[in-house]
Amino acid sequence: MSTIYDVARLAGVSPKTVSRVLNADGPVGEKTRDTVERAMRELGYVRSNAARMMRAQRSGIVGLITGAISTKNQLSTQQGLPDLYIVQGVQRALESSGMTVMIADTAGRKDRVPHLIDTFLSHRVEGLIYVAEYHQEVNLPELPDDTPLVLANCIDARGTASVVPDDRRLQADLVRRLIAAGHRRIAYLSLRPDMVAGKLRPQGYRDALAEAGLPYDTALLANVDFDQPETGPQLLWDSIDRMLRLDRPPTVLCCGNDQMAMMVYGILRSMGRKVPDEIGVAGFDNYRAIAETLYPPLTTVELPYNALGVRAGERLMQLISGESRDDQSPVLVAGPVHWRASVTEVRPENVVTFRTLREETK
Amino acid sequence: MSTIYDVARLAGVSPKTVSRVLNADGPVGEKTRDTVERAMRELGYVRSNAARMMRAQRSGIVGLITGAISTKNQLSTQQGLPDLYIVQGVQRALESSGMTVMIADTAGRKDRVPHLIDTFLSHRVEGLIYVAEYHQEVNLPELPDDTPLVLANCIDARGTASVVPDDRRLQADLVRRLIAAGHRRIAYLSLRPDMVAGKLRPQGYRDALAEAGLPYDTALLANVDFDQPETGPQLLWDSIDRMLRLDRPPTVLCCGNDQMAMMVYGILRSMGRKVPDEIGVAGFDNYRAIAETLYPPLTTVELPYNALGVRAGERLMQLISGESRDDQSPVLVAGPVHWRASVTEVRPENVVTFRTLREETK
DNA sequence: CCTTCATATGACATCGATGTCATGACACCG
DNA sequence: CGGTGTCATGACATCGATGTCATATGAAGG
Numbered sequence: 001m002s003t004i005y006d007v008a009r010l011a012g013v014s015p016k017t018v019s020r021v022l023n024a025d026g027p028v029g030e031k032t033r034d035t036v037e038r039a040m041r042e043l044g045y046v047r048s049n050a051a052r053m054m055r056a057q058r059s060g061i062v063g064l065i066t067g068a069i070s071t072k073n074q075l076s077t078q079q080g081l082p083d084l085y086i087v088q089g090v091q092r093a094l095e096s097s098g099m100t101v102m103i104a105d106t107a108g109r110k111d112r113v114p115h116l117i118d119t120f121l122s123h124r125v126e127g128l129i130y131v132a133e134y135h136q137e138v139n140l141p142e143l144p145d146d147t148p149l150v151l152a153n154c155i156d157a158r159g160t161a162s163v164v165p166d167d168r169r170l171q172a173d174l175v176r177r178l179i180a181a182g183h184r185r186i187a188y189l190s191l192r193p194d195m196v197a198g199k200l201r202p203q204g205y206r207d208a209l210a211e212a213g214l215p216y217d218t219a220l221l222a223n224v225d226f227d228q229p230e231t232g233p234q235l236l237w238d239s240i241d242r243m244l245r246l247d248r249p250p251t252v253l254c255c256g257n258d259q260m261a262m263m264v265y266g267i268l269r270s271m272g273r274k275v276p277d278e279i280g281v282a283g284f285d286n287y288r289a290i291a292e293t294l295y296p297p298l299t300t301v302e303l304p305y306n307a308l309g310v311r312a313g314e315r316l317m318q319l320i321s322g323e324s325r326d327d328q329s330p331v332l333v334a335g336p337v338h339w340r341a342s343v344t345e346v347r348p349e350n351v352v353t354f355r356t357l358r359e360e361t362k
Numbered sequence: 363m364s365t366i367y368d369v370a371r372l373a374g375v376s377p378k379t380v381s382r383v384l385n386a387d388g389p390v391g392e393k394t395r396d397t398v399e400r401a402m403r404e405l406g407y408v409r410s411n412a413a414r415m416m417r418a419q420r421s422g423i424v425g426l427i428t429g430a431i432s433t434k435n436q437l438s439t440q441q442g443l444p445d446l447y448i449v450q451g452v453q454r455a456l457e458s459s460g461m462t463v464m465i466a467d468t469a470g471r472k473d474r475v476p477h478l479i480d481t482f483l484s485h486r487v488e489g490l491i492y493v494a495e496y497h498q499e500v501n502l503p504e505l506p507d508d509t510p511l512v513l514a515n516c517i518d519a520r521g522t523a524s525v526v527p528d529d530r531r532l533q534a535d536l537v538r539r540l541i542a543a544g545h546r547r548i549a550y551l552s553l554r555p556d557m558v559a560g561k562l563r564p565q566g567y568r569d570a571l572a573e574a575g576l577p578y579d580t581a582l583l584a585n586v587d588f589d590q591p592e593t594g595p596q597l598l599w600d601s602i603d604r605m606l607r608l609d610r611p612p613t614v615l616c617c618g619n620d621q622m623a624m625m626v627y628g629i630l631r632s633m634g635r636k637v638p639d640e641i642g643v644a645g646f647d648n649y650r651a652i653a654e655t656l657y658p659p660l661t662t663v664e665l666p667y668n669a670l671g672v673r674a675g676e677r678l679m680q681l682i683s684g685e686s687r688d689d690q691s692p693v694l695v696a697g698p699v700h701w702r703a704s705v706t707e708v709r710p711e712n713v714v715t716f717r718t719l720r721e722e723t724k
Numbered sequence: 725c726c727t728t729c730a731t732a733t734g735a736c737a738t739c740g741a742t743g744t745c746a747t748g749a750c751a752c753c754g
Numbered sequence: 755c756g757g758t759g760t761c762a763t764g765a766c767a768t769c770g771a772t773g774t775c776a777t778a779t780g781a782a783g784g
Contacts, residue, residue, distance in 0.1 A: 001483075004770065013734085014733065015734090015771080016733075016736095016771090017733060018771095019770095019772055023772080025772085025773095026731090027730090027731055027732060028733085044506040046480060046484050047770090048769090048770055048771070049485045049486070050413075050416045050421070051772085052770080052771055052772080053739095054410070054413050054416060054738090054740065054741095054770080054771080055738070055739050055770080055773080056771085056772075059412070084446060095469075100464070100485070102462070102464050105450070105453050107457075118408060119462060121363075122411045124411070144406040145363060259651060259655055262655050266656065266657030289649075289652070290652070293621055293624050293625055295595075295629075295631075295632070366742095375764085377764090378742075378743095378765080379764075381742055381743095384741085385741095385742080388761090388762080389760085391761085394762080409741075412739085412740075413741045413742090413769090414740080416740080416741080417740080417741050417769050
C-alpha cells in the first residue's frame with residue numbers, strides 16, 4: 001500500500017505538501033494540489049491511521065464492550081435484543097463525531113472483560129462504553145488510565161456515568177393508558193423480582209394505580225419466572241386461572257414482557273377465552289417480531305434501546321471533550337406506548353354500564 | 363500513557379531490552395526481566411498498537427461490514443437476526459487467531475459501503491468480511507488493494523470467496539423428516555421467490571418428495587408475501603383455506619419461516635383447527651423466541667448462522683495466510699432439524715388406518 | 725528600488741516499537 | 755593462553771504522517 005512518500009515522488013513535491021493537501025492545512029498552490037490529488041487517485045492512496053495516530057496521539061477509536069453478539073443462543077432470547085439496538089445507537093451517535101467504534105464481545109464470559117479492556121487500551125481508545133444485555137448493576141474493573149467510561153443499560157456502585165431505561169415510568173405510562181381506556185381491574189404478571197426490571201416495572205404499575213386513585217389489589221399480582229422450561233408455563237397458567245376465578249376478575253393482563261404475553265395468548269386460547277373481547281393482554285418491550293405478528297396485535301410499550309445507545313454515545317463524547325464530568329446521575333430514557341388490538345378501548349360510559357350491570361346482577 | 367521508554371528509564375535498561383521482554387525476542391537476563399516486568403506493572407504500561415503495527419506492517423485487524431446492527435427496526439425483523447449470529451461466529455473464529463475484529467455498519471445504506479471500506483483500509487485491515495442480512499447476491503465495489511475478502515450469507519458474480527446457507531438441503535432435510543413421520547400430503551407455503559431462500563427452499567421440498575416417490579402436487583403450493591401489512595395475512599388465510607378444502611387436504615403446512623408459522627397458528631386457531639391433531643405446522647429458522655414459546659412448540663429446521671460465521675472467519679484466515687486462494691466454490695452450511703410438538707408423529711400403521719378410513723367413508 | 729509581508733514549499737524532527745548490527749563479558753575448546 | 759562461540763545488552767535506523775521552523779517567491783507599500 002502506498003504512502004505519502006510515494007505520492008510525493010509521483011507528484012514531484014515533498015511529503016509535507018501532500019500532507020497539506022490531505023489535511024487542508026497550510027496554503028497549497030492550485031496547480032500543485034491538482035497534481036497531488038491526481039497522484040493520490042492514481043496510486044489508490046489511503047492514509048495510514050497508525051502513523052497518523054502515533055503522531056497525533058489521538059486514535060479516533062472508541063471501544064465498546066458487550067455481550068450483544070455472543071450472549072445469545074441461536075436466534076433469540078427472553079428479552080429481545082436490547083444490547084444490539086443499543087450498540088446500533090452508539091454507532092450512530094459516534095459516527096457523526098468521526099469516531100470509529102471497535103466492538104468487542106465478552107462471549108458471555110465476564111472474566112474476559114479485563115482482557116478486552118487491555119486490547120482496547122493497546123489501541124489507545126479515547127473512550128469506552130460498556131453495554132449490558134439487560135438492565136442491571138455491574139462491577140467493572142477500575143480503568144487504569146483516566147479513559148472515559150460510560151455504562152449503557154447498567155449502573156455500578158462507583159457512580160460511573162450511565163444511561164439506563166426508565167422502566168418505572170414506562171410501565172406507569174402503559175398502565176395509565178389502560179386506565180384511560182376505561183380499565184379498572186388490571187392484573188400484573190411480573191418478571192423475576194431479582195432483576196432490576198422485575199422490580200421497577202411493578203413500581204410503575206403501582207404508581208399509575210395510585211395516581212388514578214385505584215386500589216392496589218395483591219390478588220391481581222403474580223411473580224412468574226415464565227421462561228423456566230417446565231414450571232414456568234404451569235405457573236403462568238395457574239396464576240391466570242386464579243385471577244380469572246376471582247369475584248371481580250381483571251379485564252386486562254399486563255405482562256412483564258412481550259414474550260410472556262405471547263405465552264399468555266396460548267394459555268388464554270386453551271382456556272377458551274377470547275382476546276381482547278373477554279380479556280385484554282398488554283406486553284412490554286415492543287418486540288416487533290412478536291407484537292405485530294401475534295393475532296390480535298399486542299398493545300405494549302417501547303423501550304427505545306436505540307435512543308439509549310445514542311444517549312450513551314453522546315454522553316461519552318461529552319466526557320472525552322472534557323465537558324460536564326461532574327453530573328453523576330444516570331440518564332433515564334423512556335419511550336412511547338403502542339396501542340394495538342389486544343386491549344379493548346372501553347368508553348367511560350360503557351364502564352358505567354358494566355358497573356350498573358354488576359350492581360343489578362348482585 | 364507510558365511508553366517503553368518510560369519503562370526502560372524506570373528499569374534502568376534500554377528500550378530495546380524492554381521490547382525483548384515484551385516479545386520474548388532475544389535472550390534477557392533473569393534479573394533484568396524481573397526489573398522490567400516490575401516497571402511495566404508499576405506504570406500500568408500497555409503496548410501501543412499503532413507504533414507496533416507501523417513497524418510491523420501488520421495491523422492484526424480484520425474488518426467486518428454488516429447491516430446487522432442498523433438494518434433492524436426496533437426489536438425484530440422478518441428473518442430473525444441471521445447476520446447477528448454470523449457476526450458472532452466470525453468473532454469466535456478470528457479471536458482464536460489473535461485478530462481484532464472491527465465492525466462497521468452500513469446503517470441500512472448500501473451506498474456507504476465504499477466509505478466504510480476506505481475507513482478499514484486506513485486502518486490497514488488484513489482482510490474483510492461482508493455479512494449480508496439475508497441470503498442474496500451482492501455487488502461490492504472492487505477492492506483496490508489485494509486485501510482478502512470473504513462474503514458471508516451472500517455471493518457475487520465475480521466468484522469472490524463466500525459462505526452461504528444450504529437452504530435447499532435444509533428444507534429437504536425437514537421434509538424428509540416429515541415424510542419419515544408418516545406424512546404424505548405436505549403443503550408448502552413459500553416466501554417471495556425473488557429472494558434466494560424463496561427459490562432454494564421450495565427446490566429442497568421438491569427434492570425430498572421426489573426422493574420418497576411422492577407426487578409434486580401444485581395444489582399444495584402457495585407463494586405468500588406474508589409480511590405485507592394488509593394483503594399478507596389475507597393471502598395466507600386464503601391459501602390455507604383453499605388447501606383445507608381440497609379433496610385430500612394436507613396433513614402438514616410447511617412454512618417459509620418461523621414467523622410465517624406463528625401467523626399460521628393464529629389463522630388455524632381462528633378457523634377452529636387444532637394444531638397438531640388436525641393439522642401440523644413446520645417452520646424454518648429455529649427462531650427460538652418463537653419456535654420454543656409458541657404453543658405447541660414449533661417443529662423447524664435450524665440454519666446455523668453461527669457456524670456460518672465461523673466458517674467465514676476460517677476462510678478469511680486461509681486467504682490471509684495465503685492458502686487455497688484457488689478454491690472458488692461457495693462453502694455451504696447446513697443444520698439440524700428440531701422436532702417439536704407442532705407435528706404429529708404418524709406411525710406407518712396409522713397411516714394405513716387413515717387411508718382405510720378414507721376409503722370406507724367414501 | 726527597497727522593505728515588508730503573505731504565500732507556497734521543503735527540511736527535519738518526532739511519535740513508539742522493533743529489526744539490524746555492534747559490543748562487551750564469559751565460557752569452553754584445543 | 756588465544757580463538758571461537760554464546761549470552762546479554764545497547765545504539766541506531768525505520769515505519770508514515772505531521773508539527774515546527776526555514777526558505778524562496780512574488781506582491782504591495784513607501
